[in-house]
Amino acid sequence: EDQVTQSxxxxxxxxxxxxxxxxxxxxSGLRGLFWxxxxxxxxxxxxxxxYSAGEEKEKERLKATLTKKESFLHITAPKPxxxxxxxxxxxxxxxGNQFYFGTGTSLTVIP
Amino acid sequence: DxxxxxxxxxxxxxxxxxxxxxxxxxxxxxxxYWYRQTLGxxxxxxxxxxxxxxxxxxxxxxxxxxxxxxxxxxxxxxxQRTEQGDSAMYLCASSLEGQGRAFFGQGTRxxxx
Numbered sequence: 145e146d147q148v149t150q151s152x153x154x155x156x157x158x159x160x161x162x163x164x165x166x167x168x169x170x171x172s173g174l175r176g177l178f179w180x181x182x183x184x185x186x187x188x189x190x191x192x193x194x195y196s197a198g199e200e201k202e203k204e205r206l207k208a209t210l211t212k213k214e215s216f217l218h219i220t221a222p223k224p225x226x227x228x229x230x231x232x233x234x235x236x237x238x239x240g241n242q243f244y245f246g247t248g249t250s251l252t253v254i255p
Numbered sequence: 256d257x258x259x260x261x262x263x264x265x266x267x268x269x270x271x272x273x274x275x276x277x278x279x280x281x282x283x284x285x286x287x288y289w290y291r292q293t294l295g296x297x298x299x300x301x302x303x304x305x306x307x308x309x310x311x312x313x314x315x316x317x318x319x320x321x322x323x324x325x326x327x328x329x330x331x332x333x334x335q336r337t338e339q340g341d342s343a344m345y346l347c348a349s350s351l352e353g354q355g356r357a358f359f360g361q362g363t364r365x366x367x368x
Contacts, residue, residue, distance in 0.1 A: 148297075176355045187259075187346050187359035188298065195355075231297055235355065240311050242288065243348075243357060245297030 147171050147239070150232050150246035157253050160221045165230055165249045168214040173237025177215050179208050180231040182248070188231055191217075222253045258282075259360035261347050267366045268337055275333045276363045280349030287330050288357060289322055290346040298346055304330060305352070337367045 151166045169177065176195050180188035192201040194210040201208045205226065207218040217230055229250045233243040258281040268274050280287050285306050290298035301320065303311040306327035319337075324330040334341055344364050350357040 178356060180359075185364070187261075187348075187361045190356050190358055193356050233297075241286070241303050241305075242300040242311060242313075243298075244300070245290075247295070247297045 147236075147244050148232055148234055148246035150230075150249050152249060153247070154250045155252070157219075157222055157251070159223055159253055159255050162218070162220045162222070164219070165217040165251070166214060167217070167232030167246055169232075169234050169236075170213075171234050171236035171238055171244070175235040175237065177210055178233045178235075178243060179206075179215070179217055180233065182229045182231055191230075219251070222251075224253045224255050227251055227253045259347055259349055259358055261345075261360035261363050263363060264361065265364045265366075267368060270339060270367055271336055273333065273335045274337060274365065275331055276345055276347075276365075278330045278332070278347030278349075278360060279328075280330070280347070281351075281358060284349035284351050284358075285327065286350045286352055286357070287324055288348040288350075289330070289332050290348065290359075292344045292346055292362070293342075301332070334365075337365075339367045341365060342367045 149168045179191040182188045192208040197212045209216050229248040231248045233245045260279040262277045287304040289301040292298045304324040319335045322332045344362040346362045348357040348359040
């Protein structure tokens, strides 16, 4: 069964139009939830780690939040350079030491 | 620049040939991971090393795949008798025990023709 589900699969925003990406997870014993950004043809770039429900992290126009079942990546006033695929991953007691990834949300920001 | 280096960046090989990829992790990182990613999918776990010990392998990992990390530094991933279904981006990541987050290299794009 899917342990990490990301939605939407694709999102198109006008520049300046704020929105949120969702990552829901069904693992036992969450050890960490990770957000990455991936540009075409490149490896994932680390953004945030969240460890417990209620935790929030911010970086420039991005803010990540965590509940017991899901995480949100909020993008405020996005710019075209924010266009990328955003990946969510979890480490948990039932996934060993691996990072278990979702399929990502492809974000396009239109000028 | 994340500090994880992968070589080569691109590899085209004929079906049935063997290929080997190299990963140089961030120098102080004792954990190293190999992942495979196909178009439109998230990275899929292949194997994990802590220092030189290979501690986890995906059940999906065919016996044509082998990975090593001699002396706990760089790692190699070998695919024997390549098949067209092996075409993918192969990603390496490293982390420091206790820090959680992993840093990825730029990947090796394998095309099997």
